[in-house]
Amino acid sequence: MNILVINCGSSSLKYQLINSESEEVLAKGLCERIGIDGQLTYQPENGKKETSDIAMPTHTEAINAVIRALTNEATGVIKSLSEVGAVGHRVVHGGEKFTSSCLINEASIKAIEECNDLAPLHNPANLIGIRACEELMPGVPMVAVFDTAFHQTMPEVAYIYGLPYEYYEKYKVRRYGFHGTSHSYVSKRVAEITGKPYDQMKIVVCHLGNGASISAVNCGKSVDTSMGLTPLEGLVMGTRSGDIDPAIMEYIAKKENKNIEEMTAVLNKKSGMLGISGVSSDGRDLEAAAASGNKRAELALDAFNYRVIKYIGAYAAVMNGVDAIAFTAGIGENNKAMRQAVCDSLSYLGVKLDPEKNDVRGEERIISADDSKAQVLLVPTNEELAIARETLALVK
Ligand code: AMP
Numbered sequence: 001m002n003i004l005v006i007n008c009g010s011s012s013l014k015y016q017l018i019n020s021e022s023e024e025v026l027a028k029g030l031c032e033r034i035g036i037d038g039q040l041t042y043q044p045e046n047g048k049k050e051t052s053d054i055a056m057p058t059h060t061e062a063i064n065a066v067i068r069a070l071t072n073e074a075t076g077v078i079k080s081l082s083e084v085g086a087v088g089h090r091v092v093h094g095g096e097k098f099t100s101s102c103l104i105n106e107a108s109i110k111a112i113e114e115c116n117d118l119a120p121l122h123n124p125a126n127l128i129g130i131r132a133c134e135e136l137m138p139g140v141p142m143v144a145v146f147d148t149a150f151h152q153t154m155p156e157v158a159y160i161y162g163l164p165y166e167y168y169e170k171y172k173v174r175r176y177g178f179h180g181t182s183h184s185y186v187s188k189r190v191a192e193i194t195g196k197p198y199d200q201m202k203i204v205v206c207h208l209g210n211g212a213s214i215s216a217v218n219c220g221k222s223v224d225t226s227m228g229l230t231p232l233e234g235l236v237m238g239t240r241s242g243d244i245d246p247a248i249m250e251y252i253a254k255k256e257n258k259n260i261e262e263m264t265a266v267l268n269k270k271s272g273m274l275g276i277s278g279v280s281s282d283g284r285d286l287e288a289a290a291a292s293g294n295k296r297a298e299l300a301l302d303a304f305n306y307r308v309i310k311y312i313g314a315y316a317a318v319m320n321g322v323d324a325i326a327f328t329a330g331i332g333e334n335n336k337a338m339r340q341a342v343c344d345s346l347s348y349l350g351v352k353l354d355p356e357k358n359d360v361r362g363e364e365r366i367i368s369a370d371d372s373k374a375q376v377l378l379v380p381t382n383e384e385l386a387i388a389r390e391t392l393a394l395v396k
Contacts (some may be wrong), residue, residue, distance in 0.1 A: 001392065002017055002020070002084050003019075003025065003087070003391050004070075004086075005018060005087075005089075006063075007383075008126050010125040011032070012033075013063070015030070015031075016028040016388075024045065026077040026078070027042065027045060028384075029044060029049075032256065035056070038062065040055030040062075041326070042069040042075070059129055060135060067136060087133050087140055089133070090145055090387055092113055094112070094144075096174075098112075101143055101146065104130055112126070121260075138313075145391070148177060150181065150183055151176060151274070153222050155220055158175065160178070163174065175233075176227075176228065178227045178231045182329065182381040183205045185381060185385070186207070186326050189326075190205075191203075194323075194366070196377055199220045201217075202316075202319040202322050203323065204325045206332055207328050207329045208332035209329030209330040210282075210304050210330065211231055212238075212329070223318060224315060224318050235297030235305045235307045235323075236273060238282045242272065242307060244377070273301070276303055277296045283335055283338075286300055305341045305342055306343050309342055313346075317351055322349060323372060325346070325351065325375075326376075326377045328378075328381040333381075334362060339358055346374075350374055352369040352372040357369075364377075
């Protein structure tokens with residue numbers, strides 16, 4: 001069966017068509033500038049990447065453009081829409097309602113809508129994608145795969161904040177965590193690669209991209225994760241602050257005459273490594289700037305690593321030990337200096353990186369020395385494949 005995986009943002013849409021038997025990506029691409037003008041990027045398997053300007057006033061035209069590209073006589077990979085057996089949608093926030101993926105129907109759409117408050121930038125966009133697919137592909141089964149679902153196994157003690165309990169009861173203010181599809185996929189791969197039983201392992205997954213989060217996966221269940229009610233909490237990220245003293249909000253708001261929305265925007269968009277360095281949010285730019293002597297770029301990278309080290313230590317404590325630590329996502333897969341610096345601080349856990357094995361980018365492998373007490377792995381994440389697998393499991 002061919003499964004169309006859709007990741008819909010407010011003005012963009014990423015897609016992949018995956019053959020569920022071979023798990024091959026038949027075609028992939030991106031729609032950008034939806035609602036502005038519209039641009040489609042399309043890349044068939046073994047084919048050339050093409051970019052074309054196509055009017056996309058709404059997501060419906062964007063998905064229509066994807067369908068036309070997939071079924072194009074010359075460069076398409078399927079003959080007609082009937083060769084798409086199911087659609088898997090990434091949905092950011094499932095609140096407490098969704099502990100796993102679900103088939104999309106009117107009841108689940110309503111339940112997703114009820115989570116909109118928790119992710120006002122993301123969930124409405126995800127729902128627009130779902131509605132557009134319903135319109136263009138009536139009768140094709142669809143599945144929602146939630147970023148939060150994998151973390152719903154966290155115990156109360158990990159997800160409750162030290163706030164008046166009524167805020168949890170009335171407004172569901174608690175830790176949810178994100179990147180769940182990635183944490184789930186990578187932790188399972190760790191068990192497969194190391195040949196150990198997933199339900200007996202203590203794994204720390206470091207998903208380090210522009211958005212970054214770390215999770216503690218104990219015996220196959222997420223027991224804690226660094227992002228919270230929103231993706232703002234936790235690590236120092238590309239542009240997000242991660243953990244700060246909450247009193248800073250009021251202090252700076254008064255000094256800079258900003259309101260709460262403006263302050264939240266600063267914490268989401270102007271902070272993190274961008275804020276510290278004043279150079280860039282991008283790890284590559286920061287590495288280049290640090291190499292040419294920019295001290296604030298160096299500080300930004302060091303602050304990133306330092307927070308990663310703290311969270312790994314916290315999660316080793318939470319699980320009373322750790323069998324494996326996995327690095328994934330853009331920075332985790334590509335930045336060997338970061339992996340080395342982090343692992344150098346974990347000798348108390350018996351972690352020993354093998355510098356030769358660590359000299360790699362984006363390749364699935366064990367990078368710790370043979371006598372390392374906890375194994376360290378590089379596992380490229382594959383959220384689209386994980387969404388396709390979840391979709392297949394529900395529509396079969
Ligand atoms: P992601 O959000 O997973 O796409 O990751 C984006 C981050 O990964 C950015 O900070 C990039 O600088 C970093 N990144 C991506 N590719 C590379 C690379 N080849 N070398 C170093 N960093 C990279």
